[in-house]
Amino acid sequence: MNILVINAGSSSLKYQLIEMDKSEVLAKGIVERIGLENTKITQNCEGKPTFELVRDMEDHSEAIADVIKALTSAEYGCISSMNEIDAVGHRVLHAGMHYSASTIITEDVKRVIRDCFDLGPLHNPANLIGIEACEKVIPGIKQVAVFDTAFGQSMDKKAYTYAIPYEYYEKYFIRRYGFHGISHMYVSNRTIQVANLDKDNAKVIVCHLGNGSSISASIGGKCVDTSMGLTPLEGLVMGTRSGDIDPAVVQFIANKENRTVDEVLDILNKKSGVLGISDISSDFRDLTNAAEEGNERARLALDMFIYRAKKYIGSYIAIMGGVDAIVFTAGIGENDKIMRKAIIDGFQFMNIEIDDVKNNIRGEEAIISTDASNTLVMVIPTNEELKIAQETQALM
Numbered sequence: 001m002n003i004l005v006i007n008a009g010s011s012s013l014k015y016q017l018i019e020m021d022k023s024e025v026l027a028k029g030i031v032e033r034i035g036l037e038n039t040k041i042t043q044n045c046e047g048k049p050t051f052e053l054v055r056d057m058e059d060h061s062e063a064i065a066d067v068i069k070a071l072t073s074a075e076y077g078c079i080s081s082m083n084e085i086d087a088v089g090h091r092v093l094h095a096g097m098h099y100s101a102s103t104i105i106t107e108d109v110k111r112v113i114r115d116c117f118d119l120g121p122l123h124n125p126a127n128l129i130g131i132e133a134c135e136k137v138i139p140g141i142k143q144v145a146v147f148d149t150a151f152g153q154s155m156d157k158k159a160y161t162y163a164i165p166y167e168y169y170e171k172y173f174i175r176r177y178g179f180h181g182i183s184h185m186y187v188s189n190r191t192i193q194v195a196n197l198d199k200d201n202a203k204v205i206v207c208h209l210g211n212g213s214s215i216s217a218s219i220g221g222k223c224v225d226t227s228m229g230l231t232p233l234e235g236l237v238m239g240t241r242s243g244d245i246d247p248a249v250v251q252f253i254a255n256k257e258n259r260t261v262d263e264v265l266d267i268l269n270k271k272s273g274v275l276g277i278s279d280i281s282s283d284f285r286d287l288t289n290a291a292e293e294g295n296e297r298a299r300l301a302l303d304m305f306i307y308r309a310k311k312y313i314g315s316y317i318a319i320m321g322g323v324d325a326i327v328f329t330a331g332i333g334e335n336d337k338i339m340r341k342a343i344i345d346g347f348q349f350m351n352i353e354i355d356d357v358k359n360n361i362r363g364e365e366a367i368i369s370t371d372a373s374n375t376l377v378m379v380i381p382t383n384e385e386l387k388i389a390q391e392t393q394a395l396m
C-alpha cells in the first residue's frame with residue numbers, strides 16, 4: 001500500500017509517498033511559494049535525479065496536480081500512475097475537542113477543521129485547502145486527517161483546565177490542548193516497542209526538543225500531560241518562544257512600550273526564548289559555540305532551557321508516580337549530547353543516569369542510560385510522516 005502524506009501550509013506543501021510494507025519513503029518533496037511568483041517544487045525519489053520545477057502556481061490544487069505529475073514522471077518519479085496512491089494522510093493541526101484519534105475525512109470532519117480556524121489560525125485553513133485540493137485532483141481517493149492535538153485529548157480535566165472563570169472554557173473551549181502530538185504519539189509508542197515495555201502501563205516522558213520544544217508524560221501511550229497549552233507558546237523555553245511566563249508580563253510590556261496585546265504576543269512567540277535572552281540566535285549550535293567562547297548570555301539562555309526542561313521532567317515523574325523511560329527526540333534531542341546530559345544530570349538521586357559513551361550518538365535509536373540506571377534514557381528519532389502514514393493505513 002502506498003500512502004501520500006501531506007503537510008499543507010499557507011504557501012507551502014510538504015509531501016512524502018510511503019510504501020507501507022517496508023515503511024519505505026519512495027519520494028519526498030516540497031512545494032514552496034504557492035500563490036506567489038516562481039512557485040518551486042523540489043522532489044527526491046529513491047534512485048532518481050532530483051526533480052526541480054519553477055513556475056507560477058496559483059493555488060494548492062495546481063501544486064498538487066504538479067506533484068502528481070512529478071511522482072508519475074518516468075524520469076524523476078517513482079510510480080507509473082496516480083492509481084498507485086492508495087490513500088492520502090493529512091497532518092491537521094487542530095480538532096479542538098472533537099477528535100481524539102485520526103479519522104477518515106468526511107464533510108463533517110471538514111466542518112470541524114473549519115470550526116477550529118480560531119484555535120489554529122495559521123495552520124487549519126491551509127490544512128483544509130490541502131484536503132480540498134486533493135479531492136479535486138485525485139477524485140475519489142480516501143483521505144485521513146491526523147490531528148496534532150489528538151494526543152493531548154486523553155489528558156484528565158484537572159490537567160487541561162486553566163484556573164480562570166469556567167465560563168471561558170464553556171463558551172470558547174479555552175483549555176490546554178498540547179501540540180507536537182503526532183511526534184509524541186510516535187515516539188512514546190516506538191519507545192514501548194524498542195524497549196519492550198508494558199504497552200498498557202509504561203510511564204514514558206518524551207522530550208521533543210527542537211526549535212519548538214515540548215515535553216509529554218504518557219502512561220501506556222496515552223498522554224497524561226504535555227507542556228504546550230491552548231497554543232504552542234506555553235511550556236519550555238524554546239528557540240524563539242518564551243514558554244511559561246506570568247501573564248501580567250504582557251500587560252506590563254504593553255503599557256511600558258505602548259504596544260498592543262497582539263504585538264506583545266508576537267514578541268513572546270517570535271523574539272523570545274533562547275534568541276531573546278542571548279540576542280545571538282535561536283539555533284543551539286550557534287549558542288553552544290558562543291557559550292564556549294565565553295558569551296554569558298548564550299550560557300544563560302542554555303542554562304534556562306536546561307532548567308525548565310528539568311522542572312517539567314521532575315513534575316511529570318511526580319504526577320505519574322515514577323517513570324520507565326525518558327526519551328529525547330527532534331533536532332536538539334536527537335543530536336545534542338551535551339543538552340541531553342545536562343538535562344538528565346541531577347536525577348542521580350533517583351538513580352537515573354546517562355552513560356557518556358552510549359550518549360555519544362546522533363540521530364539513531366538507542367538506550368543511553370547506564371546499565372544501573374533505574375529508568376531508561378533513550379534517543380528515538382521522531383518520524384511524524386511515518387506516523388501519519390501508519391494512522392492512515394490503519395483506517396483503510
Ligand code: AMP
Binds near residue numbers: 285
Ligand atoms: P528541529 O526544530 O527539530 O528541526 O530542531 C532545530 C534545532 O535543532 C536547532 O536549534 C538546531 O540547532 C538543533 N540541532 C540540529 N542539529 C544539531 C546538532 N548537530 N547539534 C546541536 N543542535 C542541533
